[in-house]
Amino acid sequence: MQIPELKIGYLTAKIPIIQGGMGVGISLSKLAAAVANNGAIGVISATEIGFNYPGYEKNRLKANIEALRYHIRQAKVTAPQGILGVNLMVATNNYELMARTAVEEGINIIFSGAGLPLNLPKYTKKSSTLISPIISSGRGAEVICKHWIRKHDYLPDAIVLEGPLAGGHLGFKIEDLNSPPSLDQLIKEVREAVKPFENQFNRQIPIIAGGGIVDGYEIARMLQKGAHGVQIGTLFAATDECDASLAWKKELIRAKKNDVIIIQSPVGLPGRAVKNQFLEEITRKRKPFSCSVNCLRTCTPATAPYCIASALINAQSGNLKEGFAFTGANVYRIDKIKPVKEVIEKLCSEIIEYDADPILV
Ligand SMILES: Cc1cc2nc3c(=O)[nH]c(=O)nc-3n(C[C@H](O)[C@H](O)[C@H](O)COP(=O)(O)O)c2cc1C
Structure with a gap:
C-alpha cells in the first residue's frame, strides 16, 4: 500500500x-x-x-x-x-x-x-x-x-x-x-x-x-x-x-503476554500495566499517602490505594519497586x-x- x-x-x-x-x-x-x-x-x-x-x-x-x-x-x-x-x-x-x-x-x-x-x-x-x-x-x-x-x-x-x-x-x-x-x-x-x-x-x-x-x-x-x-x-x-530511564524501558521488554494486566487506577478508570510486585502489593494492602496538591480531580487521597503520581514518577526514574509501567496489550x-x-x-x-x-x- x-x-x-x-x-x-x-x-x-x-x-x-x-x-x-x-x-x-x-x-x-x-x-x-x-x-x-x-x-x-x-x-x-x-x-x-x-x-x-x-x-x-x-x-x-x-x-x-x-x-x-x-x-x-x-x-x-x-x-x-x-x-x-x-x-x-x-x-x-x-x-x-x-x-x-x-x-x-x-x-x-x-x-x-x-x-x-x-x-x-x-x-x-x-x-x-x-x-x-x-x-x-x-x-x-x-x-x-x-x-x-x-x-x-x-x-x-x-x-x-x-x-x-x-x-x-x-x-x-x-x-x-x-x-x-x-x-x-x-x-x-x-x-x-x-x-x-x-x-x-x-x-x-x-x-x-x-x-x-x-x-x-x-x-x-x-x-x-x-x-x-x-x-x-x-x-x-x-x-x-x-x-x-533504561530500567523503565527494560520493564516493557521483559513483559510476556501474561504479564499484561488490567488495574483500576486512582484516576477512576481502568488502566493496562505490566504486572510487578508493587501492583501485587497494593492489591493486598493500601499504601497511605499525604497529598497537598490533589493533582487529579478524580482522586480521593484519603481512600486511594496509592499515590499514582508518585508511583509513575518512581517507575519513570527506574525505581520499579515503588511504581509500575503502563503498557499496551501487545x-x-x-x-x-x-x-x-x-x-x-x-x-x-x-x-x-x-x-x-x-x-x-
Ligand atoms: C506508558 C503509557 C503512558 C500513557 N499515558 C497517557 C497519557 O498520559 N494520556 C493519554 O491520553 N494517553 C496515554 N497513554 C495512551 C497512549 O497515548 C496511546 O494512545 C496508547 O498507548 C496506544 O496504544 P499502544 O500503546 O498499544 O500503542 C499512555 C500509554 C502508555 C503505554
Missing part, C-alpha cells in the same frame, strides 16, 4: 502516525522531537511534566507550567520542521492552565482524553493550535461533536479513537474489557457517528485509530478500514529516545529497544509491503 499523508487542518504529516502522549515523563521533548523529525507527529505529555524540574516539591503547579514551556521550546528547536502536539488529561487539576500555556507556546495541536474535553475549544480560541479529543466509542465522538458545535461553534480538527488494546488509562468499563468491540468495529462506529457533523460543516474529520499497533501491516489494515492515521504509544516507549511482541528512526522505517516498509486481502477489506 502507498503511504498516505495525514492531513489535520493546516498540518500535513508525511507519515500517518501520531505518537501517543505518555505521562508521567515517558514522552517529553526528546521522544516527541525524534518522532516529528521522522515525518510523524510527536506528542509531549503534560501530565506531571515538571516532576524533575527545579522547585517541583515547593510549587508543583509552577514547575509543571515551566516544564511544559521548556519541553515545547526544546522540541521546536530539535524538530524545527516537525509537527508537535501536547497531550492533556482532562482529569488533571491544572488542565486549563496547561492548555493555555501550550497555546501560548504555539503548539501545533492538543490531544485530550481521560475524560471528555468539553471546554477545550475555549482555551485555543483565536489561536493556530488545533484540537483533537481522544474517545473510545461512537457515542463519545457524537457527544463531543454536539457539545463543541453547540457551545463553541467548533468541529474537532481530528478525533483519536483509542481502542481496547491501548496502553495507559482506558475509556472502557472494566467489565467490558472481557469482550470489547474490535478497533475495526469502532472505526466504523465513529465514522458513522461523525458523518452528520461532517455534512453540516462540509469538512471531513480525520479519525486516528490506536491501541495495540506494533507493526505496519496493522497500520495498513486500519487505513483500509477507514482510519486516516494511527496512534502508537508502547512501540515508541521502547525506543532510545523515549524520555524514561508489548510482548516488542523485543528490543531501538532508535525511533529504525522503528518508523520498519513500520513504513511494512505498510508498503501490505497487500490488502479483498475479503477482509
Whole structure:
C-alpha cells in the first residue's frame, strides 16, 4: 500500500502516525522531537511534566507550567520542521492552565482524553493550535461533536479513537474489557457517528485509530478500514529516545503476554500495566499517602490505594519497586529497544509491503 499523508487542518504529516502522549515523563521533548523529525507527529505529555524540574516539591503547579514551556521550546528547536502536539488529561487539576500555556507556546495541536474535553475549544480560541479529543466509542465522538458545535461553534480538527488494546488509562468499563468491540468495529462506529457533523460543516474529520499497533501491516489494515492515521504509544516507549530511564524501558521488554494486566487506577478508570510486585502489593494492602496538591480531580487521597503520581514518577526514574509501567496489550511482541528512526522505517516498509486481502477489506 502507498503511504498516505495525514492531513489535520493546516498540518500535513508525511507519515500517518501520531505518537501517543505518555505521562508521567515517558514522552517529553526528546521522544516527541525524534518522532516529528521522522515525518510523524510527536506528542509531549503534560501530565506531571515538571516532576524533575527545579522547585517541583515547593510549587508543583509552577514547575509543571515551566516544564511544559521548556519541553515545547526544546522540541521546536530539535524538530524545527516537525509537527508537535501536547497531550492533556482532562482529569488533571491544572488542565486549563496547561492548555493555555501550550497555546501560548504555539503548539501545533492538543490531544485530550481521560475524560471528555468539553471546554477545550475555549482555551485555543483565536489561536493556530488545533484540537483533537481522544474517545473510545461512537457515542463519545457524537457527544463531543454536539457539545463543541453547540457551545463553541467548533468541529474537532481530528478525533483519536483509542481502542481496547491501548496502553495507559482506558475509556472502557472494566467489565467490558472481557469482550470489547474490535478497533475495526469502532472505526466504523465513529465514522458513522461523525458523518452528520461532517455534512453540516462540509469538512471531513480525520479519525486516528490506536491501541495495540506494533507493526505496519496493522497500520495498513486500519487505513483500509477507514482510519486516516494511527496512534502508537508502547512501540515508541521502547525506543532510545523515549524520555524514561533504561530500567523503565527494560520493564516493557521483559513483559510476556501474561504479564499484561488490567488495574483500576486512582484516576477512576481502568488502566493496562505490566504486572510487578508493587501492583501485587497494593492489591493486598493500601499504601497511605499525604497529598497537598490533589493533582487529579478524580482522586480521593484519603481512600486511594496509592499515590499514582508518585508511583509513575518512581517507575519513570527506574525505581520499579515503588511504581509500575503502563503498557499496551501487545508489548510482548516488542523485543528490543531501538532508535525511533529504525522503528518508523520498519513500520513504513511494512505498510508498503501490505497487500490488502479483498475479503477482509
Ligand atoms: C506508558 C503509557 C503512558 C500513557 N499515558 C497517557 C497519557 O498520559 N494520556 C493519554 O491520553 N494517553 C496515554 N497513554 C495512551 C497512549 O497515548 C496511546 O494512545 C496508547 O498507548 C496506544 O496504544 P499502544 O500503546 O498499544 O500503542 C499512555 C500509554 C502508555 C503505554
